[in-house]
Amino acid sequence: MALLYGLIWRLLLALVRIKRATVSWLRVRLRTWKGSFWQRTMAALLLPVPVSEFKQNKAGANQSSDGDDDGKGAGSRRSRWISDGISLEKLPVHIGLVVAEEELSYTDIANIVVWCMAVGVSYVSVYDHHGIFQKNNSSLQEEIVRQQHNLLGGDDSTFNMELLKNGSDKPQHFVVSCRPIVKVLSPEDGKHSIVQAARKLCHSVEKKEWSSKDISVSVLDILLRGLTLRSYAPVL
Amino acid sequence: MSWIREGELNLLEKISANILMAGPMPKHVAFIMDGNRRFARKKKLERHDGHMQGFNKLAETLRWCKHLNIPEVTVYAFSIENFKRSKEEVDGLLDLARQKFERLLEEQENLEKHGVCIRVLGDLNMLPLDLQEVIAKAVVMTKNHNKCFLNVCFAYTSRYEITNAVREMAWGVEQGLIKASDVSEALLSECLYSSNSPNPDLLIRTSGEVRLSDFLLWQTSHSCLVFQSVLWPEYSFWNLCEAIVQYQLNHKSIQKARELHREEQALQQLEADCACIAEHLQHQGNGKPADAQRRQEALQHYTVAREERVQDFLQALKHKRDTFFTNLCSETVLT
Numbered sequence: 141m142a143l144l145y146g147l148i149w150r151l152l153l154a155l156v157r158i159k160r161a162t163v164s165w166l167r168v169r170l171r172t173w174k175g176s177f178w179q180r181t182m183a184a185l186l187l188p189v190p191v192s193e194f195k196q197n198k199a200g201a202n203q204s205s206d207g208d209d210d211g212k213g214a215g216s217r218r219s220r221w222i223s224d225g226i227s228l229e230k231l232p233v234h235i236g237l238v239v240a241e242e243e244l245s246y247t248d249i250a251n252i253v254v255w256c257m258a259v260g261v262s263y264v265s266v267y268d269h270h271g272i273f274q275k276n277n278s279s280l281q282e283e284i285v286r287q288q289h290n291l292l293g294g295d296d297s298t299f300n301m302e303l304l305k306n307g308s309d310k311p312q313h314f315v316v317s318c319r320p321i322v323k324v325l326s327p328e329d330g331k332h333s334i335v336q337a338a339r340k341l342c343h344s345v346e347k348k349e350w351s352s353k354d355i356s357v358s359v360l361d362i363l364l365r366g367l368t369l370r371s372y373a374p375v376l
Numbered sequence: 377m378s379w380i381r382e383g384e385l386n387l388l389e390k391i392s393a394n395i396l397m398a399g400p401m402p403k404h405v406a407f408i409m410d411g412n413r414r415f416a417r418k419k420k421l422e423r424h425d426g427h428m429q430g431f432n433k434l435a436e437t438l439r440w441c442k443h444l445n446i447p448e449v450t451v452y453a454f455s456i457e458n459f460k461r462s463k464e465e466v467d468g469l470l471d472l473a474r475q476k477f478e479r480l481l482e483e484q485e486n487l488e489k490h491g492v493c494i495r496v497l498g499d500l501n502m503l504p505l506d507l508q509e510v511i512a513k514a515v516v517m518t519k520n521h522n523k524c525f526l527n528v529c530f531a532y533t534s535r536y537e538i539t540n541a542v543r544e545m546a547w548g549v550e551q552g553l554i555k556a557s558d559v560s561e562a563l564l565s566e567c568l569y570s571s572n573s574p575n576p577d578l579l580i581r582t583s584g585e586v587r588l589s590d591f592l593l594w595q596t597s598h599s600c601l602v603f604q605s606v607l608w609p610e611y612s613f614w615n616l617c618e619a620i621v622q623y624q625l626n627h628k629s630i631q632k633a634r635e636l637h638r639e640e641q642a643l644q645q646l647e648a649d650c651a652c653i654a655e656h657l658q659h660q661g662n663g664k665p666a667d668a669q670r671r672q673e674a675l676q677h678y679t680v681a682r683e684e685r686v687q688d689f690l691q692a693l694k695h696k697r698d699t700f701f702t703n704l705c706s707e708t709v710l711t
Contacts, residue, residue: 142398149398156621269633327640331597335561338542342556345546352546357539 214293218258225259234263244272250283254291257320264322271326280324337363379479380486381439389613393444396617399624402577402600404448405441408591409434411583411607418607424468429609431476440613442490442524444620448573450527452591456499456536470507473530477510484517491523497569498532499540512704527573534593541567544693553689557652558682561641566690570595577630578623580616582608598634600626653678 225231235256239249249266256264266273266280273280337360344350385393409430416426434451441449454473459466480487480494487494496511503511511530544567548554554563565571575595581587584605588596602619606612653674 145394146398148395152395152621153399153625156625331561331564331594332644334538335559335564338545338564339556339559341542342546342549342559345549346556350546352543352550355539355543355546357535360535360539360542 214291218292221255221258222260228259231260233261234265235261236265236267239266239268239273244268246276246280246283247287249273249280250287251291253284253322254287257288258292262320264320265325266322267325267329269327271328273324274326274328277324281322284322333364334360378486379435379438379476379483380490380492381435383439385440385443385613389443392613392617396620396624397445400627401444402446402620402623404450404574404576404578405446405619406450406452406576406579406592406596406599407434407437408452408579408581408589409608410581410585412609414583415607415609423465424472426609427469427472431472433609433611437611437616438526440616444616447523448525448527450497450529450570450573450576450592452529452532452589454498454530454532455589455591456502456531456533457590459502459531470504474507474510477507477514480514481510481517487518487521491521492518493521493525494518495525495527495572496530497527497537498530499536500531502531509704509707512701516701516705525573527570529591532569533590534588535590537569538564538594540569541565548689548693551692553692554685557648558686558689560645560648562645563686565594566686567693568594575599578602578619580604580619582606582611582615598630598637600630649675649679649682 237249237252253264253266340363341350341355341359345352384390412426412430413423414426415421415429416423419426421429438449454469458469494514496515500508500511541564545554545559545563549556570592575597576592576599579592579596579599579601581601581603582605584603586603588601600623602622604615604619606615653671656678657671657674
């Protein structure tokens with residue numbers, strides 16, 4: 141009987157894996173299908189979470205797919221992405237990318253980082269399990285700069301964002317220059333950094349500079365953000 | 377309603393359970409039981425009723441876990457962040473907890489029969505004293521049971537737990553039990569509230585929210601995370617099976633990652649020990665570099681001494697924690 145259950149279990153897992161492979165194959169095919177109705181139907185059937193539509197682009201969108209604006213240049217792309225970001229109800233301040241691929245693609249990651257920055261995200265962190273991006277930090281940064289030029293044009297790392305207030309009598313222009321911060325992380329920045337902070341605190345306790353009762357969530361937080369202990373003295 | 381549900385699975389459930397148990401099963405599952413308030417809104421009930429239904433679903437889930445041979449379950453019952461909710465809701469939740477833990481004390485025989493050990497993890501000092509006393513009684517009463525384990529996270533957030541672990545290690549240093557150089561990832565893990573449990577294999581969050589909400593962040597670094605859109609009071613046996621299948625699909629890669637992490641940790645510990653030895657020999661020596669054999673012997677002695685120190689410290693920590701609970705119990709006897 142146990143053998144039979146074992147066989148059925150293997151069959152079940154095989155079926156689930158086949159379904160997953162089919163779904164991801166269909167998703168790739170989906171991108172080449174024109175026709176928004178078909179796209180939306182397939183998206184509703186196959187995607188696990190609903191994809192919200194940009195309200196501003198719903199009616200009278202002149203560029204419905206990326207293929208159309210290949211020849212239109214970086215400028216229009218940038219303003220489209222900026223308006224996409226504005227039309228979102230909430231925009232994350234900080235996006236973290238956990239890259240679990242076997243083969244790392246610097247171009248793809250650079251593209252994602254540039255899109256995040258173009259839409260208005262201030263902080264982007266990139267992490268991979270073996271710390272490869274951190275070891276090749278300079279290559280990744282070079283690739284990001286290259287993609288910035290390709291996709292957005294303009295100068296190096298400052299973006300000028302024009303925010304138009306909707307629905308007011310006179311359009312007000314706010315020019316914001318934002319310099320996004322990209323951090324590249326590895327497993328050493330995880331638990332290891334907490335252990336290092338703990339060791340630092342314990343050293344201070346050993347030297348009688350601190351007491352164990354002084355250790356709080358905010359103290360540990362500050363230490364992890366890189367400030368030295370001496371600049372934060374416990375209130376006696 | 378009771379914490380322990382009796383009753384077998386129906387035929388279809390039994391067959392499915394047997395099929396799943398042919399593969400690797402998680403030994404420890406953690407639940408973020410999200411969706412009680414949305415359920416109450418959906419069914420036009422009071423919020424309080426939503427939380428009651430949530431508790432009933434917990435009891436049923438424990439029954440399913442027992443039939444699936446999952447010996448340990450951890451649940452996120454009340455976060456420190458939840459104290460920010462309205463006074464009415466917070467008082468309601470604390471009242472519900474009071475009721476449920478008091479009910480638990482009445483079920484002593486049943487708990488003994490099933491061998492259920494209840495642990496409550498969190499900054500219990502933040503709770504009203506009477507609730508602390510009831511919790512302490514339940515924990516002490518079931519302390520020696522060892523067939524299955526239920527960990528209830530109450531007044532808990534992961535950051536407070538990690539900070540508390542660091543504070544305990546600092547206390548150990550203050551007491552002269554350990555040195556600051558003994559601090560390591562393994563030691564920090566032993567100082568967490570959850571040190572008596574293995575890390576969760578599977579973390580399930582219901583109601584469709586895809587975030588961790590400061591729950592077991594340290595312990596779930598190498599766990600399978602499953603996010604399901606069903607609301608907690610509507611959770612079914614089949615939802616649980618679906619989550620277990622996810623775990624089974626990812627089992628091999630998670631095991632590989634865990635193994636890699638263990639090896640890295642062992643290497644880091646060895647490097648740390650060698651660094652300490654090098655410093656020590658430098659102080660002792662008279663400028664001549666120590667030979668390899670002397671270094672090897674010194675390393676062995678140091679490692680043994682360090683492990684002894686750490687064991688003594690952990691014993692002292694365990695004693696401190698047990699005393700906290702027994703003191704709370706004896707306070708109720710006196711009053």
